[in-house]
Amino acid sequence: xxxxxxxxxxxxxxxxIEGAGEKPMNPGEPAxxxxxxxxxxDVANDFRSKWDRIQTGFVDEPRTAVQQADELVGQAIKRxxxxxxxxxxxxxxxxxxxxxxxxxxLRVALQTYRSFFHRLLAI
Numbered sequence: 001x002x003x004x005x006x007x008x009x010x011x012x013x014x015x016x017i018e019g020a021g022e023k024p025m026n027p028g029e030p031a032x033x034x035x036x037x038x039x040x041x042d043v044a045n046d047f048r049s050k051w052d053r054i055q056t057g058f059v060d061e062p063r064t065a066v067q068q069a070d071e072l073v074g075q076a077i078k079r080x081x082x083x084x085x086x087x088x089x090x091x092x093x094x095x096x097x098x099x100x101x102x103x104x105x106l107r108v109a110l111q112t113y114r115s116f117f118h119r120l121l122a123i
Contacts, residue, residue: 094109
C-alpha cells in the first residue's frame with residue numbers, strides 16, 4: 001500500500017496483540033470463538049472409535065495396540081497440521097491483496113488470526 005492511501009489499525013485493534021483474550025474488538029460485536037473443536041464431529045467420532053478398538057485390543061495384543069495407537073496419533077497430528085495450514089492459507093488470502101485491502105478487512109483478519117492463535121495455544 002502506498003503511504004498516502006495506507007490505512008492504519010486503531011490502538012484498540014492493536015491492543016488485541018497484548019493478549020486481551022477472546023473479547024470483541026468493538027462493543028456489541030460477538031467474540032470470535034477460540035474454543036471451537038479442533039476436528040469436525042464426524043472426524044472426532046471416527047478417531048474415538050478407532051481409539052476404543054485399539055484400547056480393547058490391548059488385552060490380546062499389547063504390542064500391536066501400542067503400534068496402532070502410535071499410528072492413530074500420527075494420523076490425528078497430520079490431520080490437525082493440514083487443517084491449520086489450510087486455515088492459515090485461507091486467512092492470508094483474505095488480507096494479502098495489496099492495495100485492495102481496507103482497514104475493516106484487516107480488523108476482521110486480525111480477529112480471525114487471534115482466534116486461530118488461541119486455538120493453537122490451547123493444544
